[in-house]
């Protein structure tokens with residue numbers, strides 16, 4: 001079987017198609033034939049070695065995290081899915097390898113695909129929607145009338161964050177680039193600013209939460225935009241941002257992994273239309289190397305880039 005893998009940490013040139021054999025499934029594991037796999041910034045950050053202290057130095061490493069497909073086999077303890085089910089989920093990032101014809105994954109990292117969603121749409125949910133959930137519901141505590149500012153309301157995480165916040169009755173202000181304006185406005189972001197408009201960040205004491213999806217908003221500036229009980233939510237912690245933020249109880253981190261148990265709830269929200277995945281580009285798996293490289297080096301699409309098998 002074929003997958004995208006690499007033998008050293010580094011840039012896009014390190015990726016290649018490799019042959020692999022799947023391990024036997026454990027009692028809590030499931031084997032899935034992959035129909036679609038979504039590309040996340042996390043995938044190339046892992047390959048670049050951003051988490052090498054955790055991911056270690058055993059190679060080759062397989063790329064890819066989020067996928068949707070059809071269950072081929074289940075371990076003896078698995079109760080949530082059966083052979084033939086259409087599912088979506090995320091592989092453990094320490095073993096990642098969703099850019100592959102088949103994966104073996106913990107059953108707890110899977111949920112049934114809502115029938116209303118295509119495989120591509122379902123594959124685009126896990127990391128982005130779980131991160132948005134942790135940020136908007138757990139950290140920002142979105143509730144009716146809450147005022148939430150989302151810096152980067154048009155990316156995969158940002159768009160799901162807008163949908164979740166509005167579904168909870170919050171009022172969302174946001175920033176995006178010119179190409180994303182129509183989408184963001186249609187999603188209900190109001191007022192909406194361009195990233196470059198300094199007026200966006202010049203509203204002291206206005207928000208119950210500021211969610212920076214991009215990692216570009218100065219943490220101190222974000223704090224100044226908060227009302228006294230407000231929180232700043234970060235998903236791109238760098239040492240500098242961490243240091244700045246950890247000095248304040250108003251600084252909160254959110255990670256996708258914190259939301260893994262929410263996959264069935266995320267499936268239900270997507271099935272009911274509350275979460276609406278947007279696909280920007282669906283490309284064949286055979287083009288994976290160039291498509292991942294182009295996405296990594298800044299190709300913009302209004303929605304997720306997904307590999308189809």
Ligand SMILES: NC(=O)c1ccc[n+]([C@@H]2O[C@H](COP(=O)([O-])OP(=O)(O)OC[C@H]3O[C@@H](n4cnc5c(N)ncnc54)[C@H](OP(=O)(O)O)[C@@H]3O)[C@@H](O)[C@H]2O)c1
Nearest residue numbers: 041131152154155156157176177180213235254255256298
């Ligand atoms: N902590 C976690 O667990 C976690 C989980 C998921 C993601 N993240 C991080 O959060 C960030 C956003 O992730 P995502 O999946 O939402 O990414 P994405 O879908 O690629 O969104 C990228 C966002 O960046 C904006 N952008 C501006 N200039 C850009 C450029 N030159 N190239 C690409 N994007 C540009 C886009 O805005 P416009 O379209 O309006 O230009 C868009 O809103 C990434 O840094 C990712 O690593 C962290």
